[in-house]
Amino acid sequence: MKEKLVMVGNGMAGVRAIEELLKVAPDKYDITVFGSEPHANYNRILLSPVLTGEMALKDIMLNDVDWYKDNGIDLRLNRKIVDIDRRGREVIDDEGLHTPYHRLLIATGSNPFIIPVPGHDLEGVIAYRDIADVDYMLDAAKEYNNAVVIGGGLLGLEAANGLKERGMNVTVVHLLDTLMERQLDQASGALLQRSLEERGLSFKMTAQTEAIVGDKRVEKIRFADGSELATDLVVMAVGIRPNVELAKKVGIHCERGIVVNDTMQTYDPRIYAVGECLQHRGETYGLVAPLFEQAKVCANHLAQLGHARYEGSVTSTKLKVTGIDLFSAGDFTGNESTEEIVFQDRNAGVYKKVILKENKILGAVLYGDTVDGAWYFDLMRNGTDIGDFRESLLFGQAHIGDAGHGETNAAASLSDTAEVCGCNGVIKGDIINAIREKGLFTLEDVRAHTKASSSCGSCTGLVEQILASVVGDYSETPKKKSMCQCTDFTHDEVRKAIVAKAIKTIPDVMEQMEWKTTNGCASCRPALNYYLVCAWPGEWDDYQSRYINERAHANIQKDGTYSVIPRMWGGVTNAAELRAIADVADKYKIPTMKVTGGQRIDLLGVKKEDLPKVWGDLSRAGFVSGHAYAKGLRTVKTCVGKEWCRFGTQDSTAMGIDLEKMAWGSWSPHKFKIAVSGCPRNCAEATIKDFGVVAVDSGWELHVGGNGGIKVRVTDFLCKVTTEAEVLEYCAAFMQIYREEAHYLERTAPWIERVGLSHVKKYIVDDEPGRKALAKRFLDSQKHMQDDPWKERAEGVDKNEFEPLTEIA
Amino acid sequence: MPLLEIGKLEEIPKLGSRVVRTPQGDIAVFRNSSDEVFALLDLCPHKAGPLSQGIVCEHTVTCPLHNWNIDLRNGEACAPDEGRTKSFGVVVKSEVLYLDLPEEVENTSKPAQAVAS
Numbered sequence: 054m055k056e057k058l059v060m061v062g063n064g065m066a067g068v069r070a071i072e073e074l075l076k077v078a079p080d081k082y083d084i085t086v087f088g089s090e091p092h093a094n095y096n097r098i099l100l101s102p103v104l105t106g107e108m109a110l111k112d113i114m115l116n117d118v119d120w121y122k123d124n125g126i127d128l129r130l131n132r133k134i135v136d137i138d139r140r141g142r143e144v145i146d147d148e149g150l151h152t153p154y155h156r157l158l159i160a161t162g163s164n165p166f167i168i169p170v171p172g173h174d175l176e177g178v179i180a181y182r183d184i185a186d187v188d189y190m191l192d193a194a195k196e197y198n199n200a201v202v203i204g205g206g207l208l209g210l211e212a213a214n215g216l217k218e219r220g221m222n223v224t225v226v227h228l229l230d231t232l233m234e235r236q237l238d239q240a241s242g243a244l245l246q247r248s249l250e251e252r253g254l255s256f257k258m259t260a261q262t263e264a265i266v267g268d269k270r271v272e273k274i275r276f277a278d279g280s281e282l283a284t285d286l287v288v289m290a291v292g293i294r295p296n297v298e299l300a301k302k303v304g305i306h307c308e309r310g311i312v313v314n315d316t317m318q319t320y321d322p323r324i325y326a327v328g329e330c331l332q333h334r335g336e337t338y339g340l341v342a343p344l345f346e347q348a349k350v351c352a353n354h355l356a357q358l359g360h361a362r363y364e365g366s367v368t369s370t371k372l373k374v375t376g377i378d379l380f381s382a383g384d385f386t387g388n389e390s391t392e393e394i395v396f397q398d399r400n401a402g403v404y405k406k407v408i409l410k411e412n413k414i415l416g417a418v419l420y421g422d423t424v425d426g427a428w429y430f431d432l433m434r435n436g437t438d439i440g441d442f443r444e445s446l447l448f449g450q451a452h453i454g455d456a457g458h459g460e461t462n463a464a465a466s467l468s469d470t471a472e473v474c475g476c477n478g479v480i481k482g483d484i485i486n487a488i489r490e491k492g493l494f495t496l497e498d499v500r501a502h503t504k505a506s507s508s509c510g511s512c513t514g515l516v517e518q519i520l521a522s523v524v525g526d527y528s529e530t531p532k533k534k535s536m537c538q539c540t541d542f543t544h545d546e547v548r549k550a551i552v553a554k555a556i557k558t559i560p561d562v563m564e565q566m567e568w569k570t571t572n573g574c575a576s577c578r579p580a581l582n583y584y585l586v587c588a589w590p591g592e593w594d595d596y597q598s599r600y601i602n603e604r605a606h607a608n609i610q611k612d613g614t615y616s617v618i619p620r621m622w623g624g625v626t627n628a629a630e631l632r633a634i635a636d637v638a639d640k641y642k643i644p645t646m647k648v649t650g651g652q653r654i655d656l657l658g659v660k661k662e663d664l665p666k667v668w669g670d671l672s673r674a675g676f677v678s679g680h681a682y683a684k685g686l687r688t689v690k691t692c693v694g695k696e697w698c699r700f701g702t703q704d705s706t707a708m709g710i711d712l713e714k715m716a717w718g719s720w721s722p723h724k725f726k727i728a729v730s731g732c733p734r735n736c737a738e739a740t741i742k743d744f745g746v747v748a749v750d751s752g753w754e755l756h757v758g759g760n761g762g763i764k765v766r767v768t769d770f771l772c773k774v775t776t777e778a779e780v781l782e783y784c785a786a787f788m789q790i791y792r793e794e795a796h797y798l799e800r801t802a803p804w805i806e807r808v809g810l811s812h813v814k815k816y817i818v819d820d821e822p823g824r825k826a827l828a829k830r831f832l833d834s835q836k837h838m839q840d841d842p843w844k845e846r847a848e849g850v851d852k853n854e855f856e857p858l859t860e861i862a
Numbered sequence: 863m864p865l866l867e868i869g870k871l872e873e874i875p876k877l878g879s880r881v882v883r884t885p886q887g888d889i890a891v892f893r894n895s896s897d898e899v900f901a902l903l904d905l906c907p908h909k910a911g912p913l914s915q916g917i918v919c920e921h922t923v924t925c926p927l928h929n930w931n932i933d934l935r936n937g938e939a940c941a942p943d944e945g946r947t948k949s950f951g952v953v954v955k956s957e958v959l960y961l962d963l964p965e966e967v968e969n970t971s972k973p974a975q976a977v978a979s
Contacts, residue, residue, distance in 0.1 A: 491942075502942045572877060572895055575917040575924030575931075597877040601915040601926040609926050613912040858869045858880035858891060861963065 055083045056155035058355065059144055061134045061299065063088025065097055066328030066344035067160025068116055073352030075124060081356060085127040085152055087134050087144070092184055093118050096492075098341060098524055104187050104215030115492050137303040139321055156323055156355060159300060159311060163293040163329040163339070168203065172265030178287045181212045190288065194219035197285030201225075201274055203262055205232040209290035213254055216288070224255040224282060226262065226274070228291075236381040240397065241404045241420040248377055248402065257282065295330045295337055310337045315362040317351035327351045334365050341494065342366065360569065361541075367434055378518070380426035383416030383433055384408055391415060396447040405447050412440040424514040425449040438809045441769075473515055476508035481519060488523045496520065509763040537576040539568050544580070544796040551588050559585065559595055573598075580797035583684065586720055587792050591837035596851070602682035604854060606842045607664055616657040617667055619676035620717065623691045623710035623729075624652035633674030641667055650761075651688035651726065653679055662855050669847035677717070677841040684798070685720040686727070686788075689713040690738065694731030694748070703748035705731035708777055712746070715781055716788060718838035719831070722795040722804075725788065726760075740768045743791075743801040744784055749773070753780050757787055757813065758805035766802040769810045772818045786817050786827035789834075793827075865953065865960035871897065872957065879914040879923070884963060889950060890914035891959065892923060892934050900934035901952040901961055907932070907945030 058074075060067050063086050071084060088094075094116040102108040121128040129146070136145040143151045165180030167173055179189050193200070194216060202213040205227030213223045225232075231242035232249075246256060261277040265287055273283045295310035306312050306320040310332030317325050317333075327347045329339055338344060343366035353361035367383070387393050387408040396405040403421035407414055407429060414433040419426050428450045432439060439446055467473070469482035487493060487502045499516055500507040506516040535541045542550075547566065556562050559581050563573060573581065582598040602608050607615035619634065634654055638646055645657040659667055668678075681687060691709035695701030709729040716727070728739035729746040738761075739745030745756035745768050752775040759768030771787070774780060790813065795804040805813060816823050846855070874880045874893040881904055882889045888904035890913050902923075904914045911927030922931045922940060931940040937949035951962030 570920065572919040574919050574922075575929065578917060578919070597875055597918065600917070605915070609912075609915060611909070611911075611927060613915070853873060853875065853880065857883050857888075858873060860883040861866060861868070861885070861961075 056081065057153055058082035058084045058156050058158065059152055059154035060084070060086045060158040060160055061144065062160035062162055062328070062330070063090070063094055063128070063130070064160060064162045064328060065094065065115065065341065066162070066348055067158060068094040069345050070158060070160065070327050070348035070351045070355070071126070072116075073349050074355050077352060077358060078356035082156070083127070084125070085129065085154075086121065087132045087146060088128070088130050089133045090183060090185070091131050093121065093128065093130070095184065096524065097183070100181070100184070100187055101211035101215055103184075104190060104212065105218040110184060112489065134299060137299065137324075139303055139305075139324075142323065154323075156325065158351070158355070159305075159319070159324060159326040159330060160328045161296040161299060161330045164296045165289065166292045166294050167289055168262060168291060170262055170264050172267060172271065173289075175265055175267045175271045176269055177267070177271035177285060178265055178289065181208055181288050181290045182293075186288075190216060190286070191219065193286045194221050198222055199224075199284045200286040200288065201282060201284040202288045202290060204290035204292070205229075205256070205258075206235065206290060206292070207233060209288070210249065212288050212290055214249075214252075216286075217252070217254055221286070222255070224257055224284075225249075226257045226260050226276075226282075228259070228261060230259050232256075233379075236379065236418075237420070238385055238406060238418055240395075241379070241381075241406070241418050244399070244402060244404055244420050245377060245379070293329065293339060295332065297330060300326070300330070308332055315350075315364060316354045316359075317347055317363060318354065325351050325355065333363060336365060338366065345494065360567065378419075378421060378423040380419040380423035381417065382426070382430050383414070385416035385418040387415070394443075394447055407446060409439070409443075412438050412443065414439060423518065427514055427517050435807065437807060438811070441810045442806075473519065474503075474505035474508070474512045477504040479503050479505035484516065484519050485523055488520060493520075494524055511763055536580060537574055539563075539570040539573050539577050540566060542566055547581070548584050548588075551584050557585065557589055557593055559598060579603075583720060583722065583797050587834075590834035600684075603684070605661065605664065606668075606678055606682060606846065607659065608682045610657065612658075614658045614660055615664060616655050616681075617659050617664070617671075618649060618653050618655050618679035618681035619671050620679040620688075620713075621653055621676075622713050623689055623706050625691075625706060625710065630674065630676070633671065633676070637667055637670050640670065643667075649681070649688075651681075652690050653681065653688055655681070662857070665846050665849075665852075665855055668843035672841070672844045672847050676843075678843040680717065683720065684723050685718070686713070686716040686725050688726065689716075690726070690728040690742070692729075692731050692736040694729075698731055700734060701731035701748070702750045703731055703753065705729040705737065705746070705748050708746060708748070708753070708780060709737075711777065711781060712784055715785065715832075715835070718840075719788060719792070719835060720838065721788065721792050722797050723800045725791070725801070727784070741765060742768065744787055746780055746784075751775070753777075755780065755783055755787075758801045758810070760800055760802045762800075764802075769805065771810075771814065782824065782828045783817060785831040786824040787813070789827040789831035790816055792831070792834075865962055868952075868959050868961045870957055871899065871954055871959060874899070874959075877918045879916070879918060881912075881914045882961060886963065888912070888914070889961065889963075890923075891952060891961070892918055894918060894920055894934070897954070899952050899954055899959060901950040902932065902934065902937050903948040903950075905947055906930055907937075907939055907947045908943065913947070 096113045096115050099113040133147045134144045135147050143153050145151055165182045179186050200216045200221045200223045202209045203226045205225050213225045217223045231239050232246050262274055263277045264275045265271055266273050266275055271287050273281050275281050297307040297311055300311045301307050311319055311326045311330055313319055313326050313331050313333050317327055319326050328344050346366055347363050350361040350363040385408055392409045394407050406418045408416045413436050414429060417429040467481050471481050473479055473481050484503050484505055491502055493499050496517055506513045536544050556565055562581055578598040579600050582595050585593040596604055607617050610616055641663050643656045643658055647655045649655050689709040689712050691706045694705030696704055712727055726742045727744045728737040728742040730737040730739045731748045733747055735747055739747050740756050741759040741761045747754040752773055754773050755771045756768035757771045760766050791801055868882050876893055876895055879890045879892045882891055890902050890904040892900045902913055904912050906913055906925040908928055908930045911925040913923050913925055913932060915926045916923040921934050923934055924931050930943050937947040939945040953960050
């Protein structure tokens with residue numbers, strides 16, 4: 054027999070917990086839900102668009118009555134639970150009906166705070182919390198002219214805007230001198246007030262309400278300074294309080310909210326709580342993101358899986374108030390021990406402030422241009438040292454390194470047909486439809502359903518803005534980013550454990566680190582394989598955990614054929630090599646030959662079963678694999694250097710060949726490209742490579758962390774050295790620190806932006822023994838990496854990979 | 863139609879796949895870590911990528927072209943993606959693999975037509 058789960062409350066957090074529960078344990082419980090409102094579950098964040106008339110109630114329903122029916126949930130609307138018999142394990146509703154439970158979930162949300170001034174109970178005085186309040190305001194707007202909103206926070210401003218849109222004269226009354234003081238500082242608050250005034254709202258700031266005056270219905274408000282304001286409607290939006298009434302009554306421990314532990318369990322082990330009604334580690338939460346995280350954890354424990362913990366959330370607010378872009382996160386006011394960097398352009402209506410302590414971001418406020426909000430939030434959460442790009446921090450991510458992929462920063466002004474994600478061809482209208490129709494809330498959801506922002510990621514800021522404009526102030530706030538859905542551990546934690554505990558196989562990693570899936574997934578398996586190969590060279594390599602290109606040693610193409618790129622050291626070749634390549638192309642009828650960006654020749658359209666034969670012929674002509682398919686060293690691009698060029702200062706070609714012979718075959722977190730230019734004219738484009746060498750008359754300049762690609766990033770200058778041997782040593786050391794520290798699929802450019810150039814310099818430039826040790830580890834690892842995979846396979850290794858199992862006539 | 867012998871279990875690597883060429887197109891035969899065996903048409907319902915080249919995990923294979931996850935048991939794309947590729951019966955008896963290849967009923971000039979959403 055199924056156990057009984059009863060939920061008190063029918064709001065977003067609670068229903069989300071039920072949804073999560075149904076995902077992981079669909080048949081565990083008979084579920085009964087009590088809701089005091091007459092509606093099923095709707096999106097409370099979107100009450101304001103209903104008030105303004107942009108949306109109707111049906112547009113904001115998240116789960117309609119049919120959803121409950123389809124999932125076998127007994128939904129009881131218009132019912133309040135008035136008591137809980139904890140000993141007998143029953144809830145008692147307002148009709149006196151007893152409903153038994155095995156587990157109880159309290160999700161009673163919060164109540165609006167009503168200032169207890171005289172007259173607060175007059176007709177025409179309401180809060181702004183649910184559909185009933187919206188209906189009340191809509192009726193009032195038809196009949197009356199003047200409204201006052203008490204409270205200049207997010208909700209108050211949205212209510213004021215809605216009433217204004219409905220034709221009322223609206224005055225916002227605020228106790229303090231800054232609007233939205235919990236999200237904005239004085240300067241940005243003033244900008245906001247100015248633009249709202251331009252839209253026709255009036256403000257009465259630093260005003261304390263003393264009484265609401267009227268006979269039966271409200272007629273005016275009197276303030277502490279004696280002034281008065283006539284009005285027909287008063288909306289109180291001065292904050293919310295966790296609704297703990299029921300829990301308190303039945304003796305469940307409450308402080309400000311119902312106190313829960315990391316598994317969302319109250320002091321009564323059969324009773325759980327989620328949402329705005331609870332208090333966790335001293336904090337209460339009102340934004341959706343943390344509530345949904347709680348819902349997930351709670352579902353995990355209700356399902357008795359027992360492996361999730363809620364550890365609190367860092368929140369950011371990114372909101373749309375009547376078409377005004379705002380973002381704030383963390384501590385944005387600062388104190389004596391912090392510094393602030395401010396950018397202000399009053400005419401353009403742009404204001405940005407970042408609070409720093411020891412070069413780490415503590416908080417940020419953005420007004421008018423919020424596209425970099427997510428980036429600042431990431432830097433803040435990761436505790437990134439921003440010292441290396443402090444001077445350009447406020448100009449945004451696009452200005453770090455160099456400008457890249459063109460990016461607009463105003464989602465609101467885009468038409469529905471404007472392309473947002475260029476990689477996957479997703480237009481703004483597609484994203485909005487998916488968010489509305491599928492009830493999406495997070496960036497991850499939008500990525501999964503629309504593919505927008507799921508490839509190169511350069512449109513992420515824009516997608517987040519669109520999301521915010523549709524569902525309101527939601528931003529996802531995981532405390533740390535786990536490797537993938539198979540584990541809660543981060544890349545760094547997994548890497549550390551592999552080395553510290555000497556874990557040497559993928560099954561052992563999964564067992565010791567309690568992976569949630571049997572074999573991992575296509576995201577974590579290649580990552581784990583790389584981490585093990587890097588930590589224990591020569592000891593471990595799991596073929597089935599490599600991505601196909603690294604299993605087949607060629608690049609898969611869209612039709613399932615492969616491309617083959619033989620290595621040409623330093624890009625230098627000769628007639629015999631070219632003749633051999635031409636012969637191979639003829640013999641195997643290779644349809645396309647192309648010169649690559651890395652100065653090599655690509656043979657495209659090779660059938661998989663032909664690969665070993667093609668390699669055999671190339672191998673006999675002296676070629677080894679070009680590793681163009683690998684997360685590893687690709688090519689070393691060179692210019693002709695002083696051997697031929699009248700400007701050349703060093704033999705860049707020979708230097709490139711030496712580097713390539715040293716580094717070929719190495720695996721790294723992502724592809725790794727090198728170039729050597731013979732003079733500062735830089736014909737080999739060394740300053741957009743992972744490791745770039747530029748010859749000068751007195752030696753060699755070394756540059757790191759560049760790439761072409763999605764976002765062009767020019768290298769950072771690392772140092773200058775004198776001899777060829779030094780170039781090799783610094784290159785080996787740099788590749789090794791990148792191999793050991795970067796996350797899988799993280800190129801040197803984002804890695805350096807994450808850890809900082811100073812960090813790299815510390816180990817490569819300032820610490821000679823450290824550099825030598827890194828270089829030695831690289832060369833030791835290379836002893837296991839430089840067997841040519843093509844030759845081996847041409848000789849029959851791994852034959853099964855390339856041949857069909859059988860053919861059926 | 864009788865079951866067709868297509869090879870031995872050991873010829874497919876654990877968490878790997880091999881292709882069987884048939885008049886109905888290439889069929890990918892998968893083996894997972896518990897030695898369960900599955901057979902799907904070697905075409906992703908998204909853009910016809912060769913599923914046999916993907917990474918296999920328990921009951922899914924990830925297409926190498928655009929990372930769609932396909933359920934090995936029935937060929938269904940995992941949510942939120944939508945689509946289905948044809949699946950075939952395959953059995954193991956004494957370490958030998960047999961494929962259940964039904965007679966073709968439809969025009970097979972285009973075996974590549976997996977059902978895309």
